[in-house]
Amino acid sequence: GDSVTQMEGPVTLSEEAFLTINCTYTATGYPSLFWYVQYPGEGLQLLLKATKADDKGSNKGFEATYRKETTSFHLEKGSVQVSDSAVYFCALSGDSSASKIIFGSGTRLSIRP
């Protein structure tokens, strides 16, 4: 079945460092791909999404490109801030109308001032 594998955390970086969180997926057909963010004490929020191969999703300085050839959707940010400290979830949804979202296990990111 469909699945998502993401980089294990925790990841600790200094402010202004470059961030990459790896995400790969297994799916049939042409899934849509998402990154969700969960700030402490809150629910998940959609960060960005991409719905077809080579699409780039972007929001709040974060980017991820849908790479079908490598079945990947890595999250990147050029210069992280302390406020980016959160748990990040990669997710996919199949192209069928009956598909539900499948979430990765999450990557905890901590940014040092």
Next chain:
Amino acid sequence: NAGVTQTPKFRILKIGQSMTLQCAQDMNHNYMYWYRQDPGMGLKLIYYSVGAGITDKGEVPNGYNVSRSTTEDFPLRLELAAPSQTSVYFCASSEGQGGNQPQHFGDGTRLSIL
């Protein structure tokens, strides 16, 4: 904008007690979901609903029940609380299912069974 509202935010139960976790959304979404998130883990789907009067099991439905009498509300019931049900519970809704439909989440209910 209220979005998805969950109550209560925190609750402690004794083993064998029952309770209902409330979830309401004001976006007129047909699809609603209940997840549990165990420490350091991802989300596991408990139950979902594709519209009023229609519910279906997810990945981990045992020990839970749901109902969907209105579009807005999707309560989750624990009949006989067990320590294994200690978790954070999230309700979510979406306009559709599949494809590029993102889900909107509540802030969660943190439940401890002692």
